[in-house]
Amino acid sequence: MPPDPDLEAVDAAADYARSIGADGLLSVGGGSVIDTGKGVAVTLKNGGRANDHLNLLTLTAPQTPHVVIPTTAGTGSEVTNIAVLTSHSAGRKLFIADKFITPNAAILDPRFTMSLPKRMTVATAMDAMTHAVEAMTSIMSNRICDAQALQAIRLITDNLPVAVADGKNEKARLNLQIAATLAGWAFTMAQVGLAHAMAHTLGTLFHLPHGEACGIILPKVMRYNVDHATDALIQVAKALNVNTASLSDRDAALAAADAVEALMKKVGHPVQLREVGVKEDVLDMAAFHAICDTAAIFNARPVNDPGEVAALYKQAY
Ligand SMILES: [Fe+2]
Numbered sequence: 001m002p003p004d005p006d007l008e009a010v011d012a013a014a015d016y017a018r019s020i021g022a023d024g025l026l027s028v029g030g031g032s033v034i035d036t037g038k039g040v041a042v043t044l045k046n047g048g049r050a051n052d053h054l055n056l057l058t059l060t061a062p063q064t065p066h067v068v069i070p071t072t073a074g075t076g077s078e079v080t081n082i083a084v085l086t087s088h089s090a091g092r093k094l095f096i097a098d099k100f101i102t103p104n105a106a107i108l109d110p111r112f113t114m115s116l117p118k119r120m121t122v123a124t125a126m127d128a129m130t131h132a133v134e135a136m137t138s139i140m141s142n143r144i145c146d147a148q149a150l151q152a153i154r155l156i157t158d159n160l161p162v163a164v165a166d167g168k169n170e171k172a173r174l175n176l177q178i179a180a181t182l183a184g185w186a187f188t189m190a191q192v193g194l195a196h197a198m199a200h201t202l203g204t205l206f207h208l209p210h211g212e213a214c215g216i217i218l219p220k221v222m223r224y225n226v227d228h229a230t231d232a233l234i235q236v237a238k239a240l241n242v243n244t245a246s247l248s249d250r251d252a253a254l255a256a257a258d259a260v261e262a263l264m265k266k267v268g269h270p271v272q273l274r275e276v277g278v279k280e281d282v283l284d285m286a287a288f289h290a291i292c293d294t295a296a297i298f299n300a301r302p303v304n305d306p307g308e309v310a311a312l313y314k315q316a317y
Helices: 007-019 031-046 118-137 143-165 170-190 194-206 210-224 230-239 249-266 280-292 294-298 306-316
Strands: 025-029 066-070 082-087 092-097
Touching: 007 031, 007 082, 025 031, 031 066, 031 082, 031 092, 092 194, 118 143, 118 170, 118 194, 118 210, 118 230, 118 249, 143 170, 143 230, 143 249, 194 210, 194 280, 194 294, 194 306, 210 249, 210 306, 230 249, 280 294, 280 306
Parallel strands: 025 066
Antiparallel strands: 082 092
């Protein structure tokens, strides 16, 4: 399966499933595989091609039964109602979002993540971290998904360095899986935000691992949001083990962004886009794509100026 789930992959898998008369799906893989499986579930049930089914909230019945076994700990796709699929003809990532594409069952077994290389362990964990932080700061946040998001942040903070040092540490791997699932639940309610909008665009343009793009962008967006989500970011800082006792509210909120960057440096995650092959001369154009991404709608600070988004990309560069 390609690292970037696309409509062609869904069509190819759906054609194969039809050829063998499949009436159920088992996805074993990371978010790309599970999102592809969600697309297949809809295409098999409703006929036609994947491109016919890119919609929000239009399904009216359960889809093809779909069981998933995640092999990464990041996407949360095992519990989410969204599939992110690249359309090469549109030149961007598009979505199916509907409660009926949430997998029917998910099996979290840490042994399926133990062989995940360090780079993808870190990147996928930063995807989950971004889901959790953006759920906290979203305009759709509520006290139930806040609890899930904060626990996810605590688990990632405490267990990611352990899993990076020893990929076979079953307890740390399980805690990261649980964190990813909690963060997935949280953002299913609260949605995500500008960091995801910007990361989706970088993923399409440069084929960056989604979590790596999220991680690099996240602290910049947290600082951008600081006056619109101060209380939420203070809670995030505490979950990241920041001692906020002597800090003003604004400084405590900003300290959350610093702590995310410190965690990334500790585990060997890149912190600038130039480190991962992004070209500076496309960032102005990327900003226009990012503000059109659905995720930007839910950002704590209203996003309607591509110049501001371009400035964030340049900070991250
Ligand atoms: Fe994500």
